[in-house]
Amino acid sequence: MDRTTVSQTFEDKLVAANHIDPRPEFLSNLRIRLVQQDPRNPPFAERVGMVFRSPAWVTTTLVVILMAIGVIAVGPQRVEAVFNQLLGYISGIGFVENAENIRVLSEPVGATRDDVTLTVEDAAIDAAYTHINIRVEGLDLNRDLAKQGSDISSGQRGLVLPDGTNAVLESYSVEVDGDTLAIKMLYSPLPGNVTEATLILDQIPGVSLGFPLENWQIPMQFQSGQADNRILAATRVDLPSQEQQGITMILKNVAQTPNMDIFNVKLVTDDPAVNVEGDWSQSLSLIDTNGQRIPISGTYDINGSSSYTFQTQHLESGPGYSLGLKGAFTVFRNASANETRNQFIVDLGSNPEIGQSWVMDQTVEAAGHSFHLIGVHLIAGNACESSVDGNDKGIMSLAFSFDPHPGTIDIMVFPINETLKASRVYLKSCIVYPEMPTGSAEFEISGITEAIEGDWQISWQSLVEK
Amino acid sequence: MNASSTLAPIANEIKDEEATLVREAQNDPSAFQALYDRWVVPTFQYFYFRTLDVSTAEDLTSQLFLAVYQSLAHYRHQGHFASWLFTIARNLANKEYRNNRHEVSIELAHNLVSKSDPSDEYGQKEEIESLNLLIRSLPMKEQELIRLRYAAGLSFSEMAIVLHKREDAVKKSIYRLQSKLKSQMEEENGQNNG
Numbered sequence: 001m002d003r004t005t006v007s008q009t010f011e012d013k014l015v016a017a018n019h020i021d022p023r024p025e026f027l028s029n030l031r032i033r034l035v036q037q038d039p040r041n042p043p044f045a046e047r048v049g050m051v052f053r054s055p056a057w058v059t060t061t062l063v064v065i066l067m068a069i070g071v072i073a074v075g076p077q078r079v080e081a082v083f084n085q086l087l088g089y090i091s092g093i094g095f096v097e098n099a100e101n102i103r104v105l106s107e108p109v110g111a112t113r114d115d116v117t118l119t120v121e122d123a124a125i126d127a128a129y130t131h132i133n134i135r136v137e138g139l140d141l142n143r144d145l146a147k148q149g150s151d152i153s154s155g156q157r158g159l160v161l162p163d164g165t166n167a168v169l170e171s172y173s174v175e176v177d178g179d180t181l182a183i184k185m186l187y188s189p190l191p192g193n194v195t196e197a198t199l200i201l202d203q204i205p206g207v208s209l210g211f212p213l214e215n216w217q218i219p220m221q222f223q224s225g226q227a228d229n230r231i232l233a234a235t236r237v238d239l240p241s242q243e244q245q246g247i248t249m250i251l252k253n254v255a256q257t258p259n260m261d262i263f264n265v266k267l268v269t270d271d272p273a274v275n276v277e278g279d280w281s282q283s284l285s286l287i288d289t290n291g292q293r294i295p296i297s298g299t300y301d302i303n304g305s306s307s308y309t310f311q312t313q314h315l316e317s318g319p320g321y322s323l324g325l326k327g328a329f330t331v332f333r334n335a336s337a338n339e340t341r342n343q344f345i346v347d348l349g350s351n352p353e354i355g356q357s358w359v360m361d362q363t364v365e366a367a368g369h370s371f372h373l374i375g376v377h378l379i380a381g382n383a384c385e386s387s388v389d390g391n392d393k394g395i396m397s398l399a400f401s402f403d404p405h406p407g408t409i410d411i412m413v414f415p416i417n418e419t420l421k422a423s424r425v426y427l428k429s430c431i432v433y434p435e436m437p438t439g440s441a442e443f444e445i446s447g448i449t450e451a452i453e454g455d456w457q458i459s460w461q462s463l464v465e466k
Numbered sequence: 467m468n469a470s471s472t473l474a475p476i477a478n479e480i481k482d483e484e485a486t487l488v489r490e491a492q493n494d495p496s497a498f499q500a501l502y503d504r505w506v507v508p509t510f511q512y513f514y515f516r517t518l519d520v521s522t523a524e525d526l527t528s529q530l531f532l533a534v535y536q537s538l539a540h541y542r543h544q545g546h547f548a549s550w551l552f553t554i555a556r557n558l559a560n561k562e563y564r565n566n567r568h569e570v571s572i573e574l575a576h577n578l579v580s581k582s583d584p585s586d587e588y589g590q591k592e593e594i595e596s597l598n599l600l601i602r603s604l605p606m607k608e609q610e611l612i613r614l615r616y617a618a619g620l621s622f623s624e625m626a627i628v629l630h631k632r633e634d635a636v637k638k639s640i641y642r643l644q645s646k647l648k649s650q651m652e653e654e655n656g657q658n659n660g
Contacts, residue, residue: 010648017597018617022510026524033528034502034535282525379493399539409536 032174087234088225089255090124094301094309095234095264098127102225103195109218112138120199120218124225130159130167130187130197132220136204137180159187160198167197173302174205181205184302195222232257237463241325244454246271249325252307254463256314264301264309265323273334273367276306277449283327286312289320317462328453330409333367335447341365342444343416346376346398348437354380354396366445371411372403378437398437400429407450414446484547491538498535505548506531509555511617516559526558533558548620549627555618556610556628593651600650604643611639 088096096102103125110119116138123132159167167187175182183205190197201216225231234255241249246269253264265284267276286294298310315321335342344364358376365371379397400413413429487504490497509530513523533554541550601612614620614628622640626633 010644010651013594013597014612014616014644014647017594017601018511018515018613020511020514022507022524022527023520026510026527027506030506030524030528030531031499031502034498034531381494404540 087236087253088126089232089234089253089262090122090228090230092122092133093124093131095253095255096124096126096128096131096231100226101192102126102231103190103222104225104228104230106221106223109220111216111218113216116204118201118204118216118218120220123220123222125190125194125222127189129170130190132159132185132187132199134183134185135180136183139181139204158200159185159190160200161190161194162196171302172205186302190222196220197222232262234262235463237460239458239460239463241456241458244456245452246274247276247331247452247454247456249323249456249458251323251458251460251463259314260311261313261315262309262311263323264307266307267325268306269331271333273336273447275332275334276329277332278305278329278451280305280325280327280329281308281310283325283329284308284310285324285326287322287324289322294321320459320461322457322459324458325456326454328451330449331452332449333447335366335445342446343442344373344444345440345442347440348376348378350438352378352436352438354378364445366411367448367450369405369408369448371405371408371445371448373400374403375401377401396433396436398431398433400443402429408448409451410449411445412447412449413443416442416444488538488541488547492541495535498538501534501547502531505551508618509551512552512555512613513559515613515617517562522562526555526562529558530555546624546627548618548624552614552618552620552624552628596654597647597651600647600654608639608643611636611643615640 086098086100088102090096090102090104105120105123108119108121110117112118116136119135119137121133121135123130125131158169161167167190170186170188172183172185175184181204185199185205197220199216199218199220201218203214204216232255234253236253237251239251247267248269250266250268251263252266255262267280269276281298281300284296286296288294294312294315296310296312298308301307301309342364344360344362346358346360348358356378360373360375362373363370364373377399379399381395381397400411402411405411411429413431415431484501484504487497487500491501506527510523510527513526513530514520517523517526530551534551541547601609604612611625611629614625620628622637623633625631625636625640629636
């Protein structure tokens with residue numbers, strides 16, 4: 001049949017038949033996730049690696065932003081508080097240490113400015129952390145949410161105690177939930193006698209740089225957790241899987257209610273050079289002895305993606321269950337510092353030019369692998385990260401190219417000395433300079449991101465003694 | 467009016483813009499948003515009509531953009547970004563299919579209309595539903611052609627690269643499919659009216 005016999009209308013129908021609108025929340029969440037996973041913006045594990053070797057200006061930013069949609073909510077049921085346990089569980093907060101001495105927020109507190117309301121909905125102080133949950137409403141997500149990444153200044157953002165000292169911000173996460181932001185912040189624990197503190201935010205986490213509403217101050221009052229009936233008794237079980245690829249899955253904690261159970265599972269490694277950072281929860285499955293899959297839902301803990309807390313229906317003791325993790329995820333593998341085999345020298349010459357490339361042919365050993373460096377490129381502006389302090393003028397980036405290596409996703413390059421006066425190092429084979437770098441400079445591969453694949457299983461019949 | 471004029475000129479304009487968008491995104495990751503905005507809906511539509519499952523389509527779309535975002539620096543633009551994007555998309559969808567063996571049933575295809583619900587725009591809900599069922603009854607290779615053309619919105623040349631075929635062969639296949647589907651629709655309408 002001739003092409004022209006098919007009418008325009010029919011082609012419109014074909015387009016209509018193949019049309020579906022994605023959910024707006026999905027589009028927003030993916031956009032944010034992309035911003036937060038900037039290919040040249042080092043994720044948490046890499047930053048941890050930086051602490052020991054990076055200049056002071058780099059170590060000020062030790063923050064993780066994890067996008068994890070889906071909040072564990074225990075729901076309306078209340079379980080009588082049990083205070084003779086060292087471990088507890090609080091809905092929305094997670095597993096807490098030293099439950100008998102925990103302090104919780106007396107009541108939600110907040111402030112409203114220009115129709116934007118910031119509320120501290122929940123907070124708890126346990127032996128390990130001060131947990132703070134914030135909800136922000138009234139934002140125009142398309143206009144206000146981070147488009148340029150979140151540049152965090154921990155010095156201007158703090159939890160201030162009455163004596164003027166600051167708790168240290170350990171990490172935070174931002175979730176998009178419809179038209180609101182759900183922010184979780186994790187500070188160092190407050191001293192045992194402290195019952196009040198002021199949360200000071202120079203900027204709402206997750207909003208675009210330049211967002212006008214700055215300097216939020218929210219005073220908070222804490223009270224003993226013994227007056228709070230949301231704390232569930234929890235048990236540490238520490239049930240391990242077989243080790244594979246140097247990684248062991250451990251079922252750490254469980255809290256049980258008549259209606260549902262809450263579990264915490266971790267991926268651990270004996271190798272201190274390795275940090276799990278990939279998304280592995282999608283490959284997690286819980287089945288009973290009949291092979292029936294039991295639905296789970298949960299979220300990563302905000303201080304790293306190696307720990308995941310999920311809930312299920314209440315599992316009766318006896319039938320037997322198996323928690324499986326089958327699939328691939330990424331880990332960051334630190335390379336040994338100060339070893340010449342990690343290092344390489346690039347001579348940029350006395351008069352390099354923007355756009356210039358240097359062909360390299362050098363093998364660099366790092367993290368147990370050999371990498372072939374094939375080129376170095378001088379690029380105008382900040383080619384390493386989307387967000388820039390100030391403006392781009394006058395800065396430039398040095399990018400390093402390697403041949404692809406099986407299983408390796410990213411190769412992190414770090415300058416060994418500061419003779420070139422790097423202004424920023426992004427550990428993604430990319431370095432930013434405030435002025436034209438010249439001459440000979442030494443670099444090292446500080447670590448790599450690689451894919452790990454395996455099949456981890458943990459089986460049990462009963463986790464908690466009756 | 468030649469039906470090819472509905473998609474091809476749009477695709478050509480986008481192609482011209484895309485060289486700039488890709489170059490900007492390679493130099494400045496924040497510029498990736500423009501590529502994301504341009505392609506997130508077509509890729510989601512492609513995955514959705516491949517799997518007929520919203521959450522799977524969302525998951526695959528996320529995987530695709532995260533992978534593309536990470537590897538864009540290594541991509542050499544030769545005027546076919548969409549082909550590169552959908553080559554990765556097809557690999558992801560194939561892998562997902564192998565892992566989970568999604569069987570897309572005719573019954574499931576009935577749900578399509580309620581999800582896409584084009585009735586407001588076209589006033590032809592039943593007709594679109596019938597067309598959907600006809601598309602789902604096609605062999606997988608022909609369904610893929612329809613998806614790449616109408617869900618992903620690829621040009622013939624882009625489809626040719628993705629499918630490793632000659633452009634004129636792709637064009638003929640699409641024309642033949644259009645005619646086939648149209649005939650079947652008319653036949654079905656005739657039976658219903660009779």
